[in-house]
Amino acid sequence: MQPTLRGFRSILPRRFIHVARTVAEFRKYRSELPKNCKIGFVPTMGALHDGHISLVQRAVEESDIVAASIFINPSQFSAGEDLDKYPKSFDNDLQLLKSAGVKVVFAPLTSEIYPGKALCHVEPSDFSLIHEGKARPDFFRGVASIVCKLFNIVQPTYAYFGQKDISQGILIRSMVQDLNIPVEIKICETVRETDGLAMSSRNAYLTADERRVSSILYKALSAAEIFVNEQNCQNNDISNESITCIITDILNSEPLVSKIEYISIASCIDMKEIIDVSYHSGGVISSAVRVGSVRLIDNVLTGHAKNMILNLTELDNNFNHNRKS
Numbered sequence: 664m665q666p667t668l669r670g671f672r673s674i675l676p677r678r679f680i681h682v683a684r685t686v687a688e689f690r691k692y693r694s695e696l697p698k699n700c701k702i703g704f705v706p707t708m709g710a711l712h713d714g715h716i717s718l719v720q721r722a723v724e725e726s727d728i729v730a731a732s733i734f735i736n737p738s739q740f741s742a743g744e745d746l747d748k749y750p751k752s753f754d755n756d757l758q759l760l761k762s763a764g765v766k767v768v769f770a771p772l773t774s775e776i777y778p779g780k781a782l783c784h785v786e787p788s789d790f791s792l793i794h795e796g797k798a799r800p801d802f803f804r805g806v807a808s809i810v811c812k813l814f815n816i817v818q819p820t821y822a823y824f825g826q827k828d829i830s831q832g833i834l835i836r837s838m839v840q841d842l843n844i845p846v847e848i849k850i851c852e853t854v855r856e857t858d859g860l861a862m863s864s865r866n867a868y869l870t871a872d873e874r875r876v877s878s879i880l881y882k883a884l885s886a887a888e889i890f891v892n893e894q895n896c897q898n899n900d901i902s903n904e905s906i907t908c909i910i911t912d913i914l915n916s917e918p919l920v921s922k923i924e925y926i927s928i929a930s931c932i933d934m935k936e937i938i939d940v941s942y943h944s945g946g947v948i949s950s951a952v953r954v955g956s957v958r959l960i961d962n963v964l965t966g967h968a969k970n971m972i973l974n975l976t977e978l979d980n981n982f983n984h985n986r987k988s
């Protein structure tokens with residue numbers, strides 16, 4: 664007889680965490696869970712911080728068992744990016760995940776996930792044309808392919824992604840719909856340092872001086888968000904150009920911002936640029952900048968985009984409706 668979920672939870676020691684290194688090991692663990700067990704899944708590349716843990720906490724609230732993965736996915740890095748020096752802190756990550764309530768971690772070697780040259784990938788149409796895709800040519804194909812593989816291995820009920828990587832979240836939500844993958848995607852608000860800088864594993868690369876000024880990105884995006892929301896409340900649509908100007912002026916006021924890679928005002932349905940932002944259209948205002956040599960990304964959501972992205976029920980209805988229209 665299958666144990667009940669309540670019974671199942673009580674037979675797992677409170678602070679027990681299982682680490683599966685191979686697909687077969689994870690599948691074995693998965694097969695021993697009760698059939699109706701709701702699995703919440705948090706995919707990560709490790710070097711965990713409070714942003715990752717906030718996803719785990721939401722998953723713990725909503726699921727019977729929480730699984731996380733730690734895998735630095737080489738296929739989403741382009742040549743010259745930081746694959747080799749990406750920060751690693753596996754033992755600390757495990758402690759954090761265990762304390763937050765994760766019961767199983769999938770942490771494969773690269774050779775387990777990519778044993779040879781693959782013939783098949785998930786190729787997102789048009790995402791190479793959006794700003795983040797132009798800046799990182801291999802990124803979205805690499806992300807969609809690895810997340811699809813992880814979903815097939817973990818077979819979660821829910822999967823949790825951060826608003827911080829908004830285009831990734833929108834892509835994955837679209838992927839599960841387009842490919843009929845039975846998992847519900849939940850996007851959770853960005854967790855920030857006290858000065859507003861979005862938490863990121865890559866913040867560790869910032870020097871003390873760069874760190875001191877790096878909240879400029881969030882300040883610039885927030886100024887745009889306030890302006891757009893105020894204008895939209897008065898029924899004024901705001902042009903892409905005027906939003907871009909506000910952000911550019913603030914970013915240019917900081918000498919340590921060495922490059923503005925892009926500023927994007929896009930649709931929360933497919934990340935395509937929008938000309939005029941109304942309350943109803945909402946907008947994903949995002950940017951990538953270099954502070955020194957460190958690449959920072961961040962975004963804010965205006966008007967209806969906030970509900971569409973963060974409120975699942977409304978999003979599912981609107982998302983499907985908008986994609987049809």
Ligand code: AMP
Nearest residue numbers: 707708709714824825827828853854862
């Ligand atoms: P990564 O390990 O960078 O691949 O991130 C794993 C997940 O954590 C992704 O869904 C990210 O969007 C999410 N994440 C990263 N930083 C934050 C943050 N500051 N707040 C919320 N979620 C985050």
